[in-house]
Amino acid sequence: MVSGIVAGRLAIVTGAGSGIGRATCQVLSREGATVIAADKNYAAAEQTIKSHAALASGFNDAGDHSALELDVSDSKSVKHAVQKTLEQYKAPPTIVVNCAGITRDNWLLKLSEEDYSRVQDVNLKGTFLVMQAFAQAMADKGKPGSIVNISSIVAKYGNIGQTNYASSKAGVIAMTQSAAKELGKFNIRVNAVLPGFTETPIVETVPEKVMHQMIKMIPLGRMGQPSEIAEVITFLSSDKSSFVTGAAVDVTGGF
Numbered sequence: 429m430v431s432g433i434v435a436g437r438l439a440i441v442t443g444a445g446s447g448i449g450r451a452t453c454q455v456l457s458r459e460g461a462t463v464i465a466a467d468k469n470y471a472a473a474e475q476t477i478k479s480h481a482a483l484a485s486g487f488n489d490a491g492d493h494s495a496l497e498l499d500v501s502d503s504k505s506v507k508h509a510v511q512k513t514l515e516q517y518k519a520p521p522t523i524v525v526n527c528a529g530i531t532r533d534n535w536l537l538k539l540s541e542e543d544y545s546r547v548q549d550v551n552l553k554g555t556f557l558v559m560q561a562f563a564q565a566m567a568d569k570g571k572p573g574s575i576v577n578i579s580s581i582v583a584k585y586g587n588i589g590q591t592n593y594a595s596s597k598a599g600v601i602a603m604t605q606s607a608a609k610e611l612g613k614f615n616i617r618v619n620a621v622l623p624g625f626t627e628t629p630i631v632e633t634v635p636e637k638v639m640h641q642m643i644k645m646i647p648l649g650r651m652g653q654p655s656e657i658a659e660v661i662t663f664l665s666s667d668k669s670s671f672v673t674g675a676a677v678d679v680t681g682g683f
């Protein structure tokens with residue numbers, strides 16, 4: 429029998445092909461959930477489910493895990509994901525983790541409209557579309573659940589080169605708080621996690637000099653690991669956090 433703090437639950441994680449999303453799939457699975465790894469990059473999502481590394485880091489093999497191609501910025505793709513999930517599992521996921529995210533960094537004075545819009549479309553509109561569609565599916569079936577939206581610590585403080593990204597992530601916090609107020613009556617909790625600098629491919633474009641300066645500002649003196657963010661996401665997904673909703677939780681090493 430599978431045990432763990434999310435045993436028997438069905439979870440969907442977007443952005444599951446890499447970094448924090450992949451680690452979240454691994455920790456949710458270790459804690460007993462069946463995981464749908466959804467990503468625009470299907471091959472990467474499949475790798476999350478299948479890789480030996482995933483098994484070694486605790487993927488339970490009892491669950492009927494699956495990979496799903498999903499572009500969170502496209503409402504048709506999101507609707508299709510809900511349909512496919514209901515067909516395959518005969519029930520909606522009761523854990524939804526919005527982890528898909530992108531950066532298109534540039535100085536404010538040089539940022540193109542296209543790079544502004546693309547970041548908003550994936551990070552903010554994507555969170556909205558996924559949350560709306562899957563919350564509706566839960567409400568339709570009268571299922572309580574938990575939604576965790578990944579924001580960023582730069583949502584609170586801003587960051588050079590990230591007017592588009594920081595504003596999209598600030599939007600995620602406000603959207604989370606508003607959704608928590610609306611969805612409480614369905615016993616659906618909605619929380620945000622604000623990671624600090626975490627060692628994943630998304631930070632590979634940050635110049636080394638900037639990275640060193642950033643690390644100096646982190647009291648714990650290092651970047652976070654994706655698994656350290658995933659543990660908090662899993663706690664918020666589970667009934668261990670049953671009275672937490674509308675919260676925005678920093679996971680930053682004190683940054």
Ligand SMILES: NC(=O)c1ccc[n+]([C@@H]2O[C@H](COP(=O)([O-])OP(=O)(O)OC[C@H]3O[C@@H](n4cnc5c(N)ncnc54)[C@H](O)[C@@H]3O)[C@@H](O)[C@H]2O)c1
Binds near residue numbers: 630
């Ligand atoms: N790594 C950090 O330092 C850090 C800090 C704060 C917040 N975050 C946030 O955490 C989340 C995960 O970031 P990460 O560091 O793991 O990044 P990552 O680049 O390693 O992974 C992001 C994943 O999202 C997927 N994706 C991109 N666009 C998509 C779309 N339209 N639809 C579906 N999937 C899409 C990518 O294919 C990729 O697999 C993001 O929302 C990011 O903004 C990361």
